[in-house]
Amino acid sequence: MFLLDARILHHTKSHTHEVHCSRERSRAAWKAVDEYLMPFVEKEKYELPSKCRLRPENDMFREQEQHKIHFDVNEWRCGFCKKSFRAEKFIDQHFANRHSNLLDNSQGRCLADLCGALHCDLTMEFKKPKSKCNAAAAARNRHLCESLADSCFPVNQGHSASRLHEFFLRQFCDAHTCNGASKPFPKGGRKQTNRFYLALCILTMLLLPVFYLIVFLHQREMKKGDQVFKRIGKTVHKKKPS
Numbered sequence: 001m002f003l004l005d006a007r008i009l010h011h012t013k014s015h016t017h018e019v020h021c022s023r024e025r026s027r028a029a030w031k032a033v034d035e036y037l038m039p040f041v042e043k044e045k046y047e048l049p050s051k052c053r054l055r056p057e058n059d060m061f062r063e064q065e066q067h068k069i070h071f072d073v074n075e076w077r078c079g080f081c082k083k084s085f086r087a088e089k090f091i092d093q094h095f096a097n098r099h100s101n102l103l104d105n106s107q108g109r110c111l112a113d114l115c116g117a118l119h120c121d122l123t124m125e126f127k128k129p130k131s132k133c134n135a136a137a138a139a140r141n142r143h144l145c146e147s148l149a150d151s152c153f154p155v156n157q158g159h160s161a162s163r164l165h166e167f168f169l170r171q172f173c174d175a176h177t178c179n180g181a182s183k184p185f186p187k188g189g190r191k192q193t194n195r196f197y198l199a200l201c202i203l204t205m206l207l208l209p210v211f212y213l214i215v216f217l218h219q220r221e222m223k224k225g226d227q228v229f230k231r232i233g234k235t236v237h238k239k240k241p242s
Contacts, residue, residue, distance in 0.1 A: 021060060021061075021109075021110035021111075021112055021113075022110075022112040023061055023092055023096075023112075024124065025111075025112035025115050025120055025124070026059060026060070026061050026110065026111040026112040027061070027065065028115065028120035028121075028123045028124040029059075029111040029112060029114050029115050029118050029120050029123075030056075030059055030062070030065070030111055031123040032118040032119060032120060032122070032123045033054050033118065034190070035123070035189040035190045036171060036172075036185045036187075036188075036189040036190075037054070037168070037171065037172075038190070039189065039190045040164065040167055040171075040187070041164060044160040044163065044164055045160070046153075046160045046161065046164055048152055049151070049152065049154070049157075051151050052148075052151055052152035053108055053111075053114060053148065053151070053152075054114075054148065054152055058108065058109050058111070059109065059111045060103050060104050060105065060106075060109040060110060060111070061095075061103070061111075063102055064095045064099060064102060064103070066079070067079030067080050068088075068091055068095075070088075074086045074087070076088055076090070076091040077091075078091060078094060078095070078098075078099075080098075080099055080102075081098070081099075114144065114148065116137070116140065116141040116144055117141050117142075117144040117145035117148055117172060117173075117176075118145075118172060119172065119175065119184040119185070122184055122185075133178035134178075135178050138176045138177055138178055139176075141176045142173055142176035142177070145168075145169075145172050145173035145176055146169065146173055148168070148172075149165050149168040149169055149172075149173065150165075152164075152168070153165035153168055167187065170186060170187065171184075171185055171186065171187050172184065172185075174186075
């Protein structure tokens with residue numbers, strides 16, 4: 001019988017353990033945690049216990065991901081050696097080839113293993129097509145989800161932990177069912193700055209000085225025109241016969 005898991009351990013000839021963990025799914029799992037859980041944890045000023053697998057240091061790729069600098073659409077840079085790449089997949093390969101020594105392969109540090117509980121498919125850049133709900137898989141994911149709630153937010157650890165335990169069940173676990181009654185992340189998540197709004201603000205800041213310059217020049221021309229009319233008026237007045 002084959003056991004499918006996001007983490008596969010091999011024994012090499014040198015007796016070292018090499019861990020293969022899906023970086024993409026680990027990234028999706030962390031995105032779900034960061035966007036749909038951490039804002040509420042931070043609001044409660046709650047510290048996740050050391051045994052909680054959702055702590056940032058329990059993601060084997062976290063240090064590498066934090067040293068991934070995204071300058072532009074087609075420019076990524078390694079924060080360790082400053083080498084540049086034109087796509088994220090290439091810097092991922094670079095990390096695997098050149099900075100694999102920075103990975104902690106300890107058991108339980110593959111965040112991709114928690115994807116079933118965290119609804120990773122909803123946060124991945126390339127979403128999988130919907131498939132028919134599998135009741136057995138939904139039950140397994142719900143059990144995993146509830147175990148995360150118990151280990152990360154023990155109800156006997158105070159009011160904050162109790163509130164977050166209940167929140168986690170509603171936010172992540174209730175949707176693990178085939179009846180479609182609940183959807184993932186019903187409480188929302190971290191507020192993201194709308195790109196259109198951000199672009200509009202930047203455009204406004206750039207155009208505002210131009211607007212004021214045009215107004216200033218217009219008013220200066222108006223004043224010059226008033227002075228010309230006044231001089232003409234005085235000249236006409238002087239030429240009138242007494």
